[in-house]
Amino acid sequence: MDMAMATFNSHDCGDCPIRHRAVCARCDDRELDELEQIKYYRSYEAGQTVVWSGDPMDFVGSVVTGIATLTQTMEDGRRQMVGLLLPSDFVGRPGRERAAYDVTATTDIVMCCFRKKPFEEMMLRTPHIGQRLLEMTLDELDAAREWMLLLGRKTAREKIASLVAIIAKRDASANGAGRERAVTFDLPLTREAMADYLGLTLETVSRQISALRRDHVIEMQGKRHVTIPDMDRLLEEAGDDADGGMLV
Amino acid sequence: MDMAMATFNSHDCGDCPIRHRAVCARCDDRELDELEQIKYYRSYEAGQTVVWSGDPMDFVGSVVTGIATLTQTMEDGRRQMVGLLLPSDFVGRPGRERAAYDVTATTDIVMCCFRKKPFEEMMLRTPHIGQRLLEMTLDELDAAREWMLLLGRKTAREKIASLVAIIAKRDASANGAGRERAVTFDLPLTREAMADYLGLTLETVSRQISALRRDHVIEMQGKRHVTIPDMDRLLEEAGDDADGGMLV
DNA sequence: AGCGAGGTTTGATCTGCGTCAAGGCAAGGA
DNA sequence: TCCTTGCCTTGACGCAGATCAAACCTCGCT
Structure with missing residues (x-):
């Protein structure tokens, strides 16, 4: 760190x-x-x-x-x-x-x-500079396409798990975190914003978060703070392959 | 031509x-x-x-x-x-x-x-060459994002109408066509491929095509050849704004 | 302390689309 | 000619998620 x-x-x-x-x-x-x-x-x-x-x-x-x-x-x-x-x-x-x-x-x-x-x-x-911009744009295109799979084919539960996993991953890499267990972070979005991202309604988002909590896939302290006891379990719920789906 | x-x-x-x-x-x-x-x-x-x-x-x-x-x-x-x-x-x-x-x-x-x-x-x-590739990638990114809106928020009927409109548009520009009425072209995809594109099942694709035909939004000669009597009507059904949604 | 607003949860009910199943149609091969 | 194969259409039914509705929680404000 x-x-x-x-x-x-x-x-x-x-x-x-x-x-x-x-x-x-x-x-x-x-x-x-x-x-x-x-x-x-x-x-x-x-x-x-x-x-x-x-x-x-x-x-x-x-x-x-x-x-x-x-x-x-x-x-x-x-x-x-x-x-x-x-x-x-x-x-x-x-x-x-x-x-x-x-x-x-x-x-x-x-x-x-x-x-x-x-x-x-x-x-x-x-x-x-243009080359760097091209690289960044290609990464964005990949992210957009991964999102198309999510929007078109995943269930509500898988969508939520995917979103949590993505935020966890970005957050971990931003903080230079390594391989420790029990990742913990804040959801930076309201339920409504998550719904807009996932192609769901805010009620469904809320219900599925509750369900994932009930099943111990995620733990929550308050409405925004999340801990992930087992990242592999979360990725499995997300329907991604083990490495998170992204080629580097 | x-x-x-x-x-x-x-x-x-x-x-x-x-x-x-x-x-x-x-x-x-x-x-x-x-x-x-x-x-x-x-x-x-x-x-x-x-x-x-x-x-x-x-x-x-x-x-x-x-x-x-x-x-x-x-x-x-x-x-x-x-x-x-x-x-x-x-x-x-x-x-x-x-x-x-x-x-x-x-x-x-x-x-x-x-x-x-x-x-x-x-x-x-x-x-x-890199600059040209960047332009093309940015266009693809826009297309992917337009598709995210379709996958996340449009109804089955709107999805079909959007797909038909996009193929019509690309086809028209490839053939250098102008502003003539009654656009006509072939669907280059099977019902299953359309379903994979639209995040639907092939049965739903088939049903919605039938519905659009019944409502005279599109006309069909055989299973693949399409005529569009009124492009504005189609775009309305697609839920796009009049110009098709794309900024140039 | 009391109040209001924004965000969230949960319940009851409805519905669009998925699923399962049966046929239809056209082209090609025997 | 008949049979197979691939593609498409249509019907019946069920369910995941949308919609409508009520209430709760946590702030910040008065």
């Missing part, structure tokens, strides 16, 4: 603690200086909307701390979350002027943003 | 008729020559598997003619299609050695492939 923090600090891009996983991961000092010119921070409180779908969006950026979501809404109000943005995830698309989705802060967040125009110009001059 | 064919031929990459939309879209003559060195064709018959998930994959490439699918399978056999590959769509991921999904030909197909290693090297030397 101490090691991990040390790594964070020695690799910052200006003062972003996420540089080693972000778009500027492979930039040298000169390039970081150049990015610094067009960089600024934005912060939002839990519940605030960062951008609305269809609005002009003149920046791109990464989440530094906190959690945001990407959602799509139909005219009659049905909502589907299409992305969960955890620290170091990238938002915005070079070459597009308007946001395609609603971006909402579900906890207080800080984002490290670059003005879009100069960022695009720099991308053209600095191929490895 | 004649114009369109002329355009195809004057832009070929070697003899790929899809060059203007493929990864080599912005290559100059020297670069095309270089690609030519590492290029070869593969063809498969309807029903054949191109690669199995987890198998080593030493090439990347584009579909030239025909239609292929990307599917994911759970251990108990539940299947979800996660991508539909139409002519000009790209397959394979630079930087990964094994396929993450099953790739299957649903019609006879021809693919234009590049050996992966030299392609990756050329990508490093030729930034605009």
Whole structure:
């Protein structure tokens, strides 16, 4: 853990603690200086909307701390979350002027943003930024496709188990955790947000969480704090293969 | 239409008729020559598997003619299609050695492939290939997210209408068609493949197609050939906003 | 302490789609 | 010509999850 923090600090891009996983991961000092010119921070409180779908969006950026979501809404109000943005995830698309989705802060967040125009110009001059962005986009595409399997074919119980497993995994890797038993963390989403992510109603989410608790697949302290006594058991409930389904 | 064919031929990459939309879209003559060195064709018959998930994959490439699918399978056999590959769509991921999904030909197909290693090297030397690949990947990501909305929130009827609309649209743009009424085309998928795409069973697919036919949203000649008397009506049934939901 | 709001849980009931089962249709092979 | 095979359609029935409804818990505010 101490090691991990040390790594964070020695690799910052200006003062972003996420540089080693972000778009500027492979930039040298000169390039970081150049990015610094067009960089600024934005912060939002839990519940605030960062951008609305269809609005002009003149920046791109990464989440530094906190959690945001990407959602799509139909005219009659049905909502589907299409992305969960955890620290170091990238938002915005070079070459597009308007946001395609609603971006909402579900906890207080800080984002490290670059003005879009100069960022695009720099991308053209600095191929490895584009390459890094391609890698990140391909990872996102894989995540989206894993989610399609979940939405199309998994049962409500499997959906909940999958979501808990994913948050546990991301949380563990963010905290540099190893192989210890009894993983523990907070659910950063309301029941309603989970429902929007999983293609369920909030009542079904609540019932299935209760059921998993009753069956000792998860334990809960209060409504948000989760402990996982046996990660393999959880992954089995999620219907994933043992390694969690992701090729690296 | 004649114009369109002329355009195809004057832009070929070697003899790929899809060059203007493929990864080599912005290559100059020297670069095309270089690609030519590492290029070869593969063809498969309807029903054949191109690669199995987890198998080593030493090439990347584009579909030239025909239609292929990307599917994911759970251990108990539940299947979800996660991508539909139409002519000009790209397959394979630079930087990964094994396929993450099953790739299957649903019609006879021809693919234009590049050996992966030299392609990756050329990508490093030729930034605009990577940029083009990024554009294509971002488009795929948008398509995947639109599909997440469909899988998570649409009814069976809306799912079928959406699928028909998407095939109609892709087909129309491939054939350079304009704004004429009464769009007509073949469904390139079996009922079972549609079910795998839509997160339904084949019986439900069949029933909903019958229902849309009964309600004159679509007309059918035989089991595969479709005519759409009123595209706006179809899009309404699909639950999309008028323009089809996609920002460009 | 009392109150209200947002989030959560739980119960009762309904329904869209899955499951199981039986046939239909067209093409190809003997 | 008949039989097989693959694909599609239709019907009957059941269930997982949606919908409607009520109440609870935990804050923060007055």
